[in-house]
Amino acid sequence: MPTNESAVSTLKTHDTQALDTLTGGAFSAPTSGERAARVRDWLARDPSAEQMQEVFRELSARDKGAARLLREKLDEIKRAKGQEAIAAEWAEKARQLLAQPRLNIADAMAWQRDAAKAGAPLSREPLAGVKTQLADRVKGIEDLQTRVQVQREAAVLLAQRIEVLSTKSWKDAEAAAEALRADVPQWQSQAQGLLDDPNWASVDAKFPPLLDASRGQLQVVWDAFQSALAQASAAATDATAPLPPVPVWADELRQARGLPPEAAPTPKAAKPKVDPEVRAKANQAVQDALSKVEQEVAQGHGKASAGAANALRNALKEHGKLVDDKLEQHAHAALAAATELEGWQRWRADQLRQELVAKAEALFEPVAPATPPAAATANTDAAATAEAEAVSPAAAPEPPPARKPRYGGRKMQETLRSLREQWKQVDQGGPPNHALWKRFDEACNEAYKVVQEWLDKVKTEAAEHRAARVGLIEEVKAWAAAHADAPNGDWKSFNRALHQFSDRWREAGHLSEKAFAELQPQWKEAIGQAAAPLDRAQKASIERRNALIEEAKALGEAPMLRIDAVKSLQQRWQAEAQSVPLDRKQEQKLWDAFRKPIDEAFNRKTQEREKAAASMSARDRAVLDASRSVEEATASGDAQKIRSAMAALEQALKARDDAQAAAAPAAAAPEAAAAPAAEATETEAAAAPAGGEGEGEAAAAAPAAPAKAAPKPVIARRGDDRPGQKRPETQVPAGRGKFGDSRRPGPGGRDARDDRRGGFGRDRDDRREDRGPRLGDAAFRAQRDALDHAQQALRKLAAQAHGEALTQLMTAWEQRSGEQVPSHQELGKVVNPQVRQGWVQALGQGPSGDASEALLRLEIAADVPTPAEQIAARRQMQLQLLTKRHEPGPQETWGADVGKVLASGYDAGAARRLQNALKNLLRR
Incomplete structure (x- = not known):
């Protein structure tokens, strides 16, 4: 009966196989690049999001590189859904x-700007369509406003044409009247077309009055012209008919009747003379009021301009009879401009107020009703239906929608303050609007409830924080009274308790500035009393540390640095530092002062050593140069260069100094001459006369010492350990007794052991000299680091080459190409040429045989895991191998087993198993 783990494993395997079939082999592909290619091909077929999510969940645990394509696709789908929601919102x-019916151009332009800030896709539908519609609507409104201005100019031109005809003959006017009878109605129809345009309600508020004024003015001029022309035509045919009111036409008709020209009109009565001072004062008063109006109009202040206009009107009422005509006309023109600005400013102020009202009402956002579970909804359908039928709409009004504030207390308070300040600024620039103010004030009052609740909470917390701080002050006072006579022992615990009190004070919560200023002096006084014993102990500790600093200075200035005294002084400092804690900065400052003289003394010793070692030998320089060459070769990543550089470094390490090599032959002669002299007895040395020439010549003519015999080679012999065979008897040299006497004197008074080992002490010195003199510190460290880095780089390159060789071997198996089998050098020394040739021959033949048993032997030889479905077969084979004692094991036949696997047909799973086994086998 299978276990739960095997069932889960089988289920996962089936799921993986189904997903592998769905994706076209993305899970069974041998390499990451092939898996990514198959995933890319599968994504090109537009799979569903659920399928992509399932494949991503399984593939991310196997190959994160191939799963990245799925993650990017899923993120793209998620972003697209988010953009669709944003697009739907802004499209609405x-x-x-x-x-x-009335579209504000500023609102339309603000929609596009805000939509772009929110990240809405304006270039895609449905936003592209509505954006085009809004742009067309705005363009239509702007074109309509431009047409109004053009129409107004056309009306002015028509009126000027009519006025010009009044200065000419009435017959010329009658001839031009036909064209005017067509142009004036056409202008009127065009003006009416502007009024009938669907966008007329959205034009700026200043344009409709302009068009109406132009229509009225043109109609008045045209009616007067037609009436005067009809009257002139009647007077031309009837001498008794009245003359037209146009002076030029009346004179022409009067002349045609033979009547004298009309007498000149009576001149207007001149104004009575006024005192120049009074006139100047009146002009000055009107001019001041006029300047104020022009200033306010130029700055666009509608509300201030209205007050200045009233002041100007009052000045004209009071001094209108005394001011000049030019100044009076100028004042009337300024009043007209102020009236127009006041109307525009009122409209703009209302626009700003509406925006502020919308912001105030948006401080609360609606809460979506919670959707009941499906089961609960199904169970309560009947009850809800019965209740809905029993209760009438009038008896059960719909509750208002739930809303929640958008901001917290502090943010809400700042937002309300900002909105009210903006409302005040709008009121200063335009007349008030009580209806909008009522809506704005109600929305702000509703939002202020959140602020009031927050303020109450803050007051409650402030009271709690104050009580906690007062309690903490009392606790510190009680603790200080209990520890007033603190012992000279554990000052660290004493200091730790003080720090804990300080931390609790900092974390005791927020207080107002007034309350904090009241409690802070009390806290300082209480904590100061509690810390008084520690302050006294710290003062005494500082005095003791200063004394230790003086001792350190004395030790540092001594000509000979005493290491034992330095260690003792440092131990005393550590004991003092561990007993009484100080402020970190002060303690570091004292420690630096204590350490400085000792460091200077050690630096002097180091400098002396460096001066002594400054003269670097030629061998050290050669080793340093060779170490740099190894580092450069390591950086290049070329294995051949690295090995060559390492060989050069080894040669430099074995080389001797030039001076020492030159001195070696000269030193050999005294050493050889010293050998026979050492054999001379003391009696012979005493009998020789001192300083004699003959003796000196005899000594010089003494025969040279015999050459030292070559050391006897050591021959290793293997004993016969077969049963019944005797061990070879070893002969004990004569004179050694039972244990061998190694103290027998030899020739020349030396021990026999010196003869046996051939002067071991001297040979050891010779071997040490053969290795060369000792390296300096810099050269030794340089060659050591260079060799470490080079060996690490070689191991890394070997691992890379090993992986490439395995990949090439798997490719050769898949394509059954013996030529692609890696070379003997690439496979490593564990694969001999015969084994490689067997692999090539296996690939050259057609697929044959079963590789399951060979794969199990390879996994046993490499000691690597076996797939779950093959574990039983592996255990059975291990049992069989235990029974076959005289047959070669898998560790000995793994080369042939690889050939059997390569001779079989290629399979992706078998390739992975073979590659895992060869990773360990080729490294041995």
């Missing part, structure tokens, strides 16, 4: 703007 806002 745009449709609401388009549905309004």
Whole structure:
């Protein structure tokens, strides 16, 4: 009966196989690049998001590189869904703007700007369509406003044409009247077309009055012209008919009747003379009021301009009879401009107020109703239906929608303050609007409830924080009274307790500035009393440390640095530092002062050593140069260069100094001459006369010492350990007794052991000299680091080559190409040429045989895990191998087993198993 683990494993295997079939082999592909290619091909077929999520969940645990394509696709789908939601939201806002009968151009432009800031895809539908509609609507409104201005100019031109005809003959006017009878109605129809345009309600508020004024003015001029022309035509045919009111036409008709020209009109009565001072004062008063009006109009202050205009009107009422005509006309023109600005400013102020009202009402956002579970909904359908039928709409009004504040207390308070300040600024620039103010004030009052609740909470917390701080002050006072006579022992615990009190004070919560200023002096006084014993102990410790610093200075200035005294002084400092804690900065400052003289003394010794070792030998320089060459070769990543550089470094390490090599032959002669002299007895040395020439010549002519015999080679002999065989008897040299006497004197008074080992002490010195003199510190460290880095780089390159060789071997198996089998050098020394040739021959033949048993032997030889479905077969084979004692094991036949696997057909799973086994086998 299978276990739960095997069932889960089988289920996962089936799921993986189904996903592998779905993705076209993305899970069974041998390499990461092939898996990514198959995933890319599968994504090109537009799979569903659920399928991609399932494949990503399984593939991310196997190959993160191939799973990255799925993650990017899923992220793209998620972003697309988010953009669709944003696009739907802003499309609905745009449709609401388009549905309004009056569209504000600023709102339409703000929609596009805000949508772009929110990340809405304006270039895709449906936003592209509504954006085009809004742009067309705005363009239509702007074109309509431009047409109004053009129409106004056309009306002025028509009126000027009519006025010019009044200065000419009435017959010329009658001839031009036909064209005017077509142009004036056409202008009127065009003006009416502007009024009938769907976008007329959205034009700026200043344009409709301009068009109406132009229509009225043109109609008045045209009616007067037609009436005067009809009257002139009647007077031309009837001498008794009245003359037209146009002076030029009346004179022409009067002349045609033979009547004298009309007498000149009576001149207007001149104004009575006024005192120049009074006139100047009146002009000055009107001019001041006029300047104020012009200033306010130029700055665009509608509300201030209205007050200045009233002041100017009052000045004209009071001094209108005394001011000049030019100044009076200028004042009337300024009043007209102020009236127009006041109307525009009122409209703009209302626009700003509406925006502020919308912001105030948006401080609360609606809460979506919670959706009941499906089961609960199904169970309560009947009850809800019965209740809905029993209760009438009038008896059960719909509750208002739930809303929640958008901001917390502090943010809400700052937002309300900002909104009210903006409302005040708008009121200063335009007349008030009480209806909008009522809406704004109600929204702000509703939002202020959140602020009031937050303020109450803050007051409650402040009271709690104050009580906690007062309690902490009392606790510190009680602790200080209990520890007033603190012992000279554990000052660290005493200091730790003080720090804990300080931390609790800092974390005791927020207080107002007034309350904190009241409690802070009390806290300082209480904590100061508690810390008084520690302050006294710290003062005494500082005095003791200063004394230790003086001792350190004396030790540092001594000509000979005493290491034992330095260690004793440092131990005393450590004991003092561990007994009484100080402030970190002060303690570090004292420690630096204590350490400085001792460090200077050690630095002097180091400098002396460096001066002594400054003269670097030629061998050290050669080793340093060779070490640099090894580092450069290691950085290049070329294994051949690295090995060559390492060989050069080894040669430099074995080389001797030039001076020492030159001195070696000269030193050999005294050494050889010293050998026979050492054999001379003391009696012979005493009998020789001192300083004699003959003796000196005899000594010089003494025969040279015999050459030292070559050491006897050591021959290793293997004993016969077969049963019944005797061990070879060893002969004990004569004179050694039972244990061998190694103290027998030899020739020349030396021990026999010196003869046996051939002067071991001297040979050891000779071997040490053969290795060369000792390296300096810099050269030794340089060659050691260079060799470490080079060996690490070689291991890394070997691992890379090993992986490439395995990949090439798997490719050769898949394509059954013996030529692609890696070379003997690439496979390593564990694979001899015969084994490699067997692999090539296996690939040259057609697929044959079963590789399951060979794969199990290879996994046993490499000691690597076996797939779960093959574990039983591996255990059975291990049992069989235990029974076959005289047959070669898998560790001995793994080369042939690889050939059997390569001779079989290629399989991706078998390739992975073979590659895992060869990773360990080729490294041995």
